[in-house]
Amino acid sequence: MLGSIPAGRWAIFTSGSQELARKRLAAAGIPAPEVLITGQDVAWGKPHPEGYIAAAQGLGVPAGDCAVVEDAAPGIRAARAAGVRSVLGVGAPDAQEIRPDAVVPDLRSVRWIPAGLEIHRQDR
Template identity: 55%
Template sequence: MSAHDAVFNRAFGAFLFDMDGTVLNSIAAAERIWAAWAERHGVDVESFLPTIHGVRAVDTITRLNLPGVDAEAQAAFITEAEIEDVEGIVEIPGAAAFLKSLPANQWAMVTSAPRDLALRRMAAAGIPEPAVMITAEDVSAGKPDPAGYRLAAKRLGLEPADCLIFEDATVGIQAAEAAGAPLMVITSTHQHPIKTPHATIASYREVTLTIDHNGQLRLQKAN
């Protein structure tokens, strides 16, 4: 059985979701702010912007190794700018309704964004706040390190292998794989088709949720 089919043929204790690109689309806002920042710091915008998605701001800036730049201070500046600018942030089609259909103790959000920014973007997109949310402040190593997903599963009383992770970005997919969890890749914001062995959907309207007699979550392909 392929990995794509496998997620539709088993039960899960919980679902773990990335935020940006997975339950909401904040690309326009994020790229406006990061492009302006890159121009001020002499960084080539066109090659830089594809590297920002799914990664903590402090890791993005540290990776550039710019002389005289305080990565933590600049990351804080970026975060404040992103909290101020939520224009154009929208849910991935069907995401809010799908999340609201899940039992509160059986899903979590694992995002590379700081908590205040995550809450602001979720509110802008109409995404419900989860009982368990792992943000940039909760881990010492961001994605592709699996620490965030492992911590989310632990807080839900589960192993990562008992959870289905929903992701969109390469670093997030790598984090999910490293955590040893099954994976659903959301392709809504991808400009080019993604080559992946994992299951993919473009919209949450493509799947339906059922809860079996053991209280486990099951996905089915929508008719």
């Protein structure tokens, strides 16, 4: 999925530290995005919207124009509170009152297109 997104058009917000985030990205062979917001950069972690708002500002776009990929209910709540309209759940996010717009088991079927995220059905 990340390979289909143009440089400068994606960000990461994680509650972890800068060091941990960079090490995990490097271990996965993923270059760090230009905008990397961590728990060290915000006063409030998830489910507070501050991190997603900061990431959107770093990209120079309104949070409502962003798509968020999340794997946990606190992150989904944070995205919604930030005004994000499109939230994709990965794995099995907690089924609570705030739900993602769609859920995928992993990101292999997801691609970026200029209109946003596109999910290709995977036949089993």
